Amino acid sequence: MESFNNFVFPNELHITWTVMIVLYPYITGMVAGAFIVSSFYHVFNMEKLKTVARFALVSSLAFLLFATVPLLNHLGRPERAFYIMMTPNFSSAMSGFGFIYTFYMIIVVLEIWLSYRVEFIQKYNQSKGIAKLIYHLILLGNVTDNENTRRIDKKFVIILAGFGIPIACILHGYVGFLFGSIKANPWWSTPLMFIIFIFSAIVSGLAVLIFLYQFVHWLRKKMVDQDCLNLMAKWLWGFMIIAVTLELMELLSVSYENTERWAILKQLMEGKLKISYVYLQIGLFSIVPFLMLTYTSLYKFKNISIKNLIIWISSVMLLLQVLFMRWNVVIGGQLISKSLRGFTEYFPGLWDKEGIIVSFLIILVPFLLLYLFDKVFPFFKEKTS
């Protein structure tokens, strides 16, 4: 085995994809995950999920509206962004972005519109003046509400949700494929990346729903629907096991085959990614939530509040786990020189255009948007605790 000094190609001193490109898959992961949870209620009739079904849909929309922001911030020529839809080069995974995103947005907006039609009609009947006009416009002039219309609405929601599941999988899966198909990058290149990203997305979607659901109910001092929460927590447990196992199996396979790339990947994990990958992503934020959720899923609790608290902490940890996973994939892959002989460095600046403060804002704003959405599309019909 030859030993080597730290050498990177001269063009590799600066990395190309910054923390903005870490945020994009993180946000679309939550979009896809939340939508899939909602669809399990609509398509597979899991009644226990009814409480969060609409909330999941609107969350999906709030994050979706912000998914393009990190990308536009990163593009060298954002004013040319529409070229992706005008002159797409279909051999590129990235060219699918414009169409998939638009198509998915249409499905989500339609589904939300159909789900909230009854409420909108009630509000239309109760309001006056400009508010009445706005509701009239939102309803596209159709204010009929009877058994027949409700039946048709429900039917269309089921169809949309049915189409939506594969589209949501593609919306996030293509990002995985985008990385996994780059043969030039030894950390990214694997056929499994598409699958790993999808399962990781479902984990982040479930985690953000649990996190927000419990947080909102705690704020408003309302009771949670325990059946719904238990089901989501069990699923979170199950999907996180699959997601982490897939990633570790992939790593095991690469290390076992011990091909040329393993030497530098091993150095990456023992060096630059030791803290963010080994200690944090796998160690703290995977193993600990796994143990906590095993406990909450398999054992009967006398004190429900403690159980719910453990579930909430697990969801926060898993949200961080998915964020670190995106960081480790996107940034980790670029830290390796393509010469396989060294590493470069990266940490975002605080005030940079693609820096820490901007990242913070980009993650925060969808949550604020959700808060505003609740005023227009109220999510929960809760019981007071």
Added chain:
Amino acid sequence: MEKIERRQFLKLGLYSTAGVLVGSFFAFAKTEKDIGVKSYEDLLKFDWGYIVDTTRCIGCGSCVRACKVENEVPDTFFRTWVERYEISDSKKVHVDSPNGAIESFKENNTKDSEIDKAYFVPKLCNHCYDSPCTQVCPVGASYTSPDHVVLIDKKHCVGCGYCVQACPYGCRYIDESKGVADKCTLCYHRIHKGEAPACVNACPRNARIYGNLKDPNSKINKILNQRRYGVLKPEL
């Protein structure tokens, strides 16, 4: 013959000298050759190839400087660079490329007594057939010309950086001042006028060779038929 005045004679001499100088400038400066490309079909007669002879390179860095000037390559980025390999007794390999070797190389990193062998490897865009960079460009700004040179349409590039990630050789970069991708163009503007790319022109040792692979009599084909050669990262 009438007697010419001295002043007139001097003026005549001055103007004719100037005329000869200017005229000779135009006559000898034109090194362009017509390579016979007038239509799309003519382009198909060319398949531009490039050889780097690592047994001849001395690491002077002239090629890096020439390319920087000819193509206005931005600071800290390189369309071509030279790497130095020092292999020592303990089978250690030390590779470096200080600022792309634009100011050549200074002292060795390994002690002279320990060096088994050392050599220089100039690198540049490989202009791959089936290149991964054109495959991943979402808007088709990266493309391969009919004469097999991989180029970038800078008016169309959105600066997403996907091609930079896809290149196995690290030869692409984003030109921050323009927000678009950039890389070696094989001096497309020069080869179509029969002039060698700037790096080939600048090399004092003929370590860089270019030519038309479709021309059986070209220098590049003669070398490929006579000597052993390899391709970087052939498994990709």
